[in-house]
Amino acid sequence: MKVRAQMSMLFHLDKCIGCHTCSVACKNLWTDRKGAEYMWWNNVETRPGTGYPTGWEDQEHYKGGWRRDEKGRIKLKLHSKAGGLGKLFYNPSLPELDDYYDPFTFKYGDLFDAPQGDQQPTAIPISKITGEPMKIESGPNWDDDLGGSDTYAKNDVSMEGVDAAVRAQMEELERVVFNYLPRICNHCLNPACVGACPSGAIYKRGEDGVVLVNEDKCRGWRMCVAACPYKKVYYNWSTGKSEKCILCFPRMETGQAPACAHSCVGRIRYMGVLLYDADKISDMVSKPDDELLDAHLGMILDPHDPDVVKAAAASGIDDGWIDAARNSPVYKFVKEWGMALPLHSEYRTGAMMFYIPPMSPVVSTIESNLVKLDLPEERKDFELLDQLDKARLPIKYLANLFSIGDEEPIRRILRTMLSIRTYKRRQSLDGTELDAETIEMLAQVGLSVNDAEDIYKLTTLPTIEDRFVFPPYHREMSIEEINDPLAHKGETGLGYIQAAHRGP
Amino acid sequence: MEKTGVRSAKAGGLLAAALLLVTFVATSAVAQAMQPAPATEVAAVLPAQDSLVAQGEALFDKTCASCHQSGGAGVAGTYPPLLGNPDVADSAYVEDVIRNGRKGELVVDGVTYNSTMSSKGGDLTDSEITAIVEYVVSLSSQTLDQVTVDTTPPPKGDPARGKQLFRGDVKLENGGPGCASCHLAGPVGNLGGYSLGPDLTHVSGRLGGVEGLSGWLVNPPSKTMTPVFSRHPLTTREIADLAAYLDGAPYQQRRTYFTDMLFLGGAVGALILFAGMAIAWRGMRQTYVEKLRSRS
Structure with missing residues (x-):
């Protein structure tokens, strides 16, 4: 067992209100630069929809991630090593700027400087790249808050396998339904970007699993851009290098949450340490599709297990990290309560960001233009649990996103959430005593009353310390591994940081 | 980092060695060609x-x-x-x-x-x-x-033989390199000759016709040619033939049927290729989002 630590983020989608504060915080901090105008290391997508870049989930087109061959080995979908050479200068799988969007701003200065005239001055849209006037045709979430748009929602790849009647219903404007999907780099265990990089410029950091691009080694081949199935590596046209989400490691090293998580107004994001067994990675990613999700979640080790703790210490993981892993809210949601799933596990990259799928209202029946929920009033709370197929967001759709098409895990999670909601509603709104029926309902999804209370508290009332549990990074210790701090004691240094004053 | 550094240094070393080898072989070959006749000292x-x-x-x-x-x-x-x-x-x-x-x-x-x-x-x-x-x-x-001038008229040159000498089809008697190894004059071959030295198509006009050329070729007074041809002088007959050929060269057509066909064939081939690309790869350059928009 080779234990490693991973900083992982968890997104509670049921709480996301789609305000894009995370995206803006990230943009202001990292990608407000020349060449990075179109990049959104964090973006929020309205689903069903094609996301950003458009249709990133269509791996027939973009060829991201890994595929498992007949012998059970995994290969890059993008190309073989020899094929990669042939595509050095023309790679059809590479998204173009139009697939993202042509970044734009408005000529606000005209509002102030326009000479007096008969018409009001207007701020025309201009390209952020050329500064020329342009026609805005798309944006990073172009069909924001549109559930059934013809161009985008209709072409959502994850709608595959959803009943045709349900799809038709979802495309009706009156039945509009959507949820939000915030996305950052998944800091995978088996990153396709790392596998595809011909220069060896991308690496997964040892101490916290953050996947980074070494800008000194990057030669701008852009294989990573094509190979990443989540399309979370971006090419900076100005520097000629690729860039990606760095999980705000400078913030985490100083004990602060990443900008997107810190600024989240819905407090949907949780962060914590997960311990995993690095020896199992290759075995996990080459499992057949039906065993893949279990193997993926099975990677995560129990930090309370003495064997794991011993192995972790042997692998050089600091005690502070093991403590943080025990208190990790991500570990609780993913492993203890089994409520969170990775996004598109079938890409076989071992994504390490987790999502709690969203609940949605139950479709009511319409009788003579009157909306009526066809349930007896006194049994309503309990009956909903059995009406999951009538949820507005089809279970199949959520399963395509989070559980490789398997509806069972999604049903279990939604039932868990509904049970806790019913339990708390009966307790706080109806004022009913805790009855056997409620306990039975919770037991059916494997929860005790205490578990339900814990989940309720971490979901609705978490403090910032509950949401973000950061280990002590001890950068001074990491540095000692490669540099002896005392080696240069008493020397002037080379004068790069501080010019040396050597007298006249 | 260090490993790849070493590897690339090794590769660089190999490349440099290969280049050195090639240069050495080439220079020694040239040196050999220019080597003989050290005995005939000018003073003697x-x-x-x-x-x-x-x-x-x-x-x-x-x-x-x-x-x-x-x-x-x-x-x-x-x-x-x-x-x-x-x-x-x-x-x-x-x-x-x-x-x-x-x-x-x-x-x-x-x-x-x-x-x-x-x-x-x-x-x-x-x-x-x-x-x-x-x-x-x-x-x-x-x-x-x-003054005493050599009044024997120079032998009449044969332009056809001159051309053969120029192209190197017939070797120069004293071992000098054929003209075409550096020069170009008129339609030397289907794809032209070499442009290391000046183009000799119009040299006759510059150097004063057959008479001037003949004089010039006795001991070519150019920095590059003197060292070579002082050791491997042209014979009187070669001079006459070459002068006759070079005098005629400008009056010949540079373009031939072959070069015309080559150009035409290239143009037609390119057209067919572009047309094929336009048909076979239609929509190839369409981005994903353009496809979606055109579908809806």
Whole structure:
């Protein structure tokens, strides 16, 4: 067992209100630069929809991630090593700027400087790249808050396998339904970007699993851009290098949450340490599709297990990290309560960001233009649990996103959430005593009353310390591994940081 | 990082070694081609003349006659005559021109000349220059009939054989390299010749026709050719043939049926290729989002 630590983020989608504060915080901090105008290391997508870049989930087109061959080995979908050479200068799988969007701003200065005239001055849209006037045709979430748009929602790849009647219903404007999907780099265990990089410029950091691009080694081949199935590596046209989400490691090293998580107004994001067994990675990613999700979640080790703790210490993981892993809210949601799933596990990259799928209202029946929920009033709370197929967001759709098409895990999670909601509603709104029926309902999804209370508290009332549990990074210790701090004691240094004053 | 550094340094070393090897082989081959005839020292060839003027004449025939012609008659319009030219009575002037060369317009006997003479100072010793100056000064007061000129008419050249010599189809008798290894003149081959040296298509006009060319080729006075052809001189017949060929070269068409067809075939081929690409790869450059928009 080779234990490693991973900083992982968890997104509670049921709480996301789609305000894009995370995206803006990230943009202001990292990608407000020349060449990075179109990049959104964090973006929020309205689903069903094609996301950003458009249709990133269509791996027939973009060829991201890994595929498992007949012998059970995994290969890059993008190309073989020899094929990669042939595509050095023309790679059809590479998204173009139009697939993202042509970044734009408005000529606000005209509002102030326009000479007096008969018409009001207007701020025309201009390209952020050329500064020329342009026609805005798309944006990073172009069909924001549109559930059934013809161009985008209709072409959502994850709608595959959803009943045709349900799809038709979802495309009706009156039945509009959507949820939000915030996305950052998944800091995978088996990153396709790392596998595809011909220069060896991308690496997964040892101490916290953050996947980074070494800008000194990057030669701008852009294989990573094509190979990443989540399309979370971006090419900076100005520097000629690729860039990606760095999980705000400078913030985490100083004990602060990443900008997107810190600024989240819905407090949907949780962060914590997960311990995993690095020896199992290759075995996990080459499992057949039906065993893949279990193997993926099975990677995560129990930090309370003495064997794991011993192995972790042997692998050089600091005690502070093991403590943080025990208190990790991500570990609780993913492993203890089994409520969170990775996004598109079938890409076989071992994504390490987790999502709690969203609940949605139950479709009511319409009788003579009157909306009526066809349930007896006194049994309503309990009956909903059995009406999951009538949820507005089809279970199949959520399963395509989070559980490789398997509806069972999604049903279990939604039932868990509904049970806790019913339990708390009966307790706080109806004022009913805790009855056997409620306990039975919770037991059916494997929860005790205490578990339900814990989940309720971490979901609705978490403090910032509950949401973000950061280990002590001890950068001074990491540095000692490669540099002896005392080696240069008493020397002037080379004068790069501080010019040396050597007298006249 | 270090590992790849070492690897690339190794690769660089290999590449450099390969380059060195190639350069060495190439230079030694050229050196071998230019090697023979070290025995015939210039000084030994000189006839033991008493008179300085006679010594100067011998040197003049070797060094200067290729342009100024034997006896200094010159070529009207291209190389100024020295015979009967009052300007060359001034020995200081003559020595200066020999040592430093001359450039620019010059009018002799009502004919304007405008060619460049390169400096000969480096090739001759001081005493040799003195001898040549003496001889040239002596020419200034003479006329054509007073000097001994080789009046045997040069053999009539065969342009066809000249072409073969130029292209290297027939080897030069004394082992010199064929002209086409550096030069180009008229339709040498279907795809042209080499452009290492100047294009010789119109050389006849520049050097004064068959007469001028013949003189020039006796001992080609250019920096690149002198060292090669002083060891491997052309024979009289070769000179005549080459001069005849080069004199005719400008009047031939550079374009041939083959080159025309090559150009036409290329153009048609490119058209077919582009048309094929336009049909077979239609929509290839369409982005994903463009496809979605056109579908909806």
